[in-house]
Amino acid sequence: MIKNYFRPSTIDELSELKIKTNGYLFSGGTDLFVKIRAGAINTDTVIDTKYLENEELKIENKKLFIPLNTTYTELRKFIKANQINPIIENIVKTIGSPMIRNRGTPVGNIANASPAGDFVLASYLLNASVILKPSSKKIPVEEFIKGPGKIELEKEEFIYGIELEILDDYKFYFEKVGRRNAMIISIASIGLLIKEDNEKIKDIRIAFGSVAPTILRNKEIEKSLIGEKIDKNLFKYLANEFFNLSSPITDVRASKEYRKQLVYNLTLKAYINLYEKVVI
Numbered sequence: 001m002i003k004n005y006f007r008p009s010t011i012d013e014l015s016e017l018k019i020k021t022n023g024y025l026f027s028g029g030t031d032l033f034v035k036i037r038a039g040a041i042n043t044d045t046v047i048d049t050k051y052l053e054n055e056e057l058k059i060e061n062k063k064l065f066i067p068l069n070t071t072y073t074e075l076r077k078f079i080k081a082n083q084i085n086p087i088i089e090n091i092v093k094t095i096g097s098p099m100i101r102n103r104g105t106p107v108g109n110i111a112n113a114s115p116a117g118d119f120v121l122a123s124y125l126l127n128a129s130v131i132l133k134p135s136s137k138k139i140p141v142e143e144f145i146k147g148p149g150k151i152e153l154e155k156e157e158f159i160y161g162i163e164l165e166i167l168d169d170y171k172f173y174f175e176k177v178g179r180r181n182a183m184i185i186s187i188a189s190i191g192l193l194i195k196e197d198n199e200k201i202k203d204i205r206i207a208f209g210s211v212a213p214t215i216l217r218n219k220e221i222e223k224s225l226i227g228e229k230i231d232k233n234l235f236k237y238l239a240n241e242f243f244n245l246s247s248p249i250t251d252v253r254a255s256k257e258y259r260k261q262l263v264y265n266l267t268l269k270a271y272i273n274l275y276e277k278v279v280i
């Protein structure tokens with residue numbers, strides 16, 4: 001049962017409370033309170049970050065800064081108003097339901113560090129960094145997330161915001177497979193970004209959710225493909241490589257064999273949708 005509720009308004013106050021009380025931070029609470037109710041987290045103290053004086057959602061040096069407490073709904077409005085490439089919007093609009101998007105936050109998604117987290121996938125694709133306070137450290141998201149539910153924070157630290165690249169001229173594909181729409185936790189997901197130059201790859205980024213302890217992305221493979229011709233054989237190669245690299249688990253949602261096959265199939269499906277689909 002929750003006995004202590006705090007709502008700090010400054011960075012120092014929040015940081016001191018975190019050390020003193022050992023309480024759990026929350027913004028939307030859409031992950032935290034589900035876990036408390038399910039008995040997965042046992043705490044009687046929560047610290048609400050929503051009253052913190054913090055920065056605005058903004059674009060700076062072609063990067064998007066998303067502060068803690070920004071909800072998915074606020075982010076979608078900002079993306080639309082500023083005509084940012086719709087990559088993020090395409091992922092965010094699939095998260096939960098309107099109710100969840102009105103409360104839930106990208107920072108909460110990253111702090112939760114689930115390999116099924118849709119915003120975690122977006123942040124890997126967009127080479128995001130997390131900004132911590134009070135230290136002001138800036139850490140690439142793939143170094144910050146250490147495993148399922150595991151992030152590296154000092155006792156006094158918390159996530160203050162996320163910084164992501166804004167990309168133009170990229171083809172984009174995102175799909176998540178799950179049992180039902182709106183409220184699904186994905187069985188597997190794929191995000192793909194391709195920048196082309198004369199039908200050859202100028203840049204490629206490919207990431208998978210729910211098929212490894214963290215989001216699966218491999219920068220060595222991506223680098224090795226620069227300059228290659230974009231065709232079905234290339235995607236068959238990618239499908240094979242990531243089939244072999246994936247290490248999913250069996251859980252109530254799907255078997256590991258099924259998830260591995262999805263890695264292969266979703267990669268080819270991305271190719272078909274981006275390059276072979278005939279629009280009637």
Ligand SMILES: Cc1cc2nc3c(=O)[nH]c(=O)nc-3n(C[C@H](O)[C@H](O)[C@H](O)COP(=O)(O)OP(=O)(O)OC[C@H]3O[C@@H](n4cnc5c(N)ncnc54)[C@H](O)[C@@H]3O)c2cc1C
Nearest residue numbers: 026027028029030031032096104105108109111117118159
């Ligand atoms: C019905 C339902 C549907 C959902 N659908 C999806 C979906 O489709 N895709 C998806 O990815 N997720 C989904 N989720 C999960 C959840 O909504 C998201 O992960 C959301 O982004 C969490 O944000 P929040 O602000 O609510 O996090 P909170 O619950 O407030 O916090 C999450 C965790 O982060 C910690 N934390 C919070 N803020 C900070 C901070 N500033 N610094 C350090 N740690 C912090 C908390 O202690 C907690 O452990 C769903 C959840 C529900 C209940």
